Amino acid sequence: MSERSILDATEARVRELLCAEGTGHDWWHVHRVRRVALRLAAAEGADPCVAELAALLHDVADWKFHGGDERAGGRAARALLESLGAEAAVIEHVRAIVDGISFKGAGVSTDMPTLEGRVVQDADRLDAMGAIGIARAFAYGGHAGRLLHDPAQASAFHDTPQAYRESRGTTIHHFHEKLLLLKDRMQTAAGRAMAENRHAYLESFLARFLAEWDGEA
Ligand code: ADP
Numbered sequence: 713m714s715e716r717s718i719l720d721a722t723e724a725r726v727r728e729l730l731c732a733e734g735t736g737h738d739w740w741h742v743h744r745v746r747r748v749a750l751r752l753a754a755a756e757g758a759d760p761c762v763a764e765l766a767a768l769l770h771d772v773a774d775w776k777f778h779g780g781d782e783r784a785g786g787r788a789a790r791a792l793l794e795s796l797g798a799e800a801a802v803i804e805h806v807r808a809i810v811d812g813i814s815f816k817g818a819g820v821s822t823d824m825p826t827l828e829g830r831v832v833q834d835a836d837r838l839d840a841m842g843a844i845g846i847a848r849a850f851a852y853g854g855h856a857g858r859l860l861h862d863p864a865q866a867s868a869f870h871d872t873p874q875a876y877r878e879s880r881g882t883t884i885h886h887f888h889e890k891l892l893l894l895k896d897r898m899q900t901a902a903g904r905a906m907a908e909n910r911h912a913y914l915e916s917f918l919a920r921f922l923a924e925w926d927g928e929a
Pocket residue numbers: 735736737771774813814815836837839840845848849850852853858881882883886890891
């Protein structure tokens with residue numbers, strides 16, 4: 713199969729798998745991540761085919777929903793690409809990106825060793841910031857039965873993937889435990905530039921939310 717046919721077949725399979733996802737990992741998340749990943753890949757000189765395949769496959773089996781198995785995503789990505797006859801080196805590269813991409817707590821390093829990995833990780837993280845990031849956080853919080861906010865609870869610092877996965881904080885806590893940390897963890901210059909605006913939007917949303925919470929706005 714040609715590179716384009718492998719990409720098209722991967723897209724069709726991922727659409728089918730994620731069309732009914734209600735946790736913020738739906739097909740449209742993947743679609744946005746792919747678009748931004750391709751834009752960052754062009755700016756950074758990364759291989760667009762690997763970046764696109766990894767963006768398409770990055771959420772097919774999220775570790776948080778597979779009992780904390782951090783290799784579930786890579787296995788699913790590998791099986792799909794093998795079934796399409798993709799090249800072994802491409803399969804291994806995409807598998808490594810999918811296994812390494814997720815945020816796993818403020819104290820857990822998730823730096824990516826390849827440029828393509830950095831591009832796709834930045835694109836995924838940008839989708840957790842800005843207006844879309846806010847919408848996704850509250851969609852996830854609702855799905856998980858979380859409170860919007862509880863001023864009596866402090867946010868936590870998670871130094872293991874398990875502590876992060878088992879956290880039961882509010883959605884506003886999630887801003888402090890992940891979303892506001894992303895800007896300083898971007899790994900490409902192009903991603904960092906996009907993160908500035910999205911981060912500023914998160915901060916102004918939080919300020920407004922807390923002012924309304926206190927009846928001051
Ligand atoms: P990503 O697709 O960016 O890797 P995740 O898999 O961590 O993101 O989560 C999907 C979406 O749900 C993201 O926007 C993320 O910030 C949000 N999310 C994850 N955990 C929580 C939580 N505990 N509370 C609210 N939102 C969350």
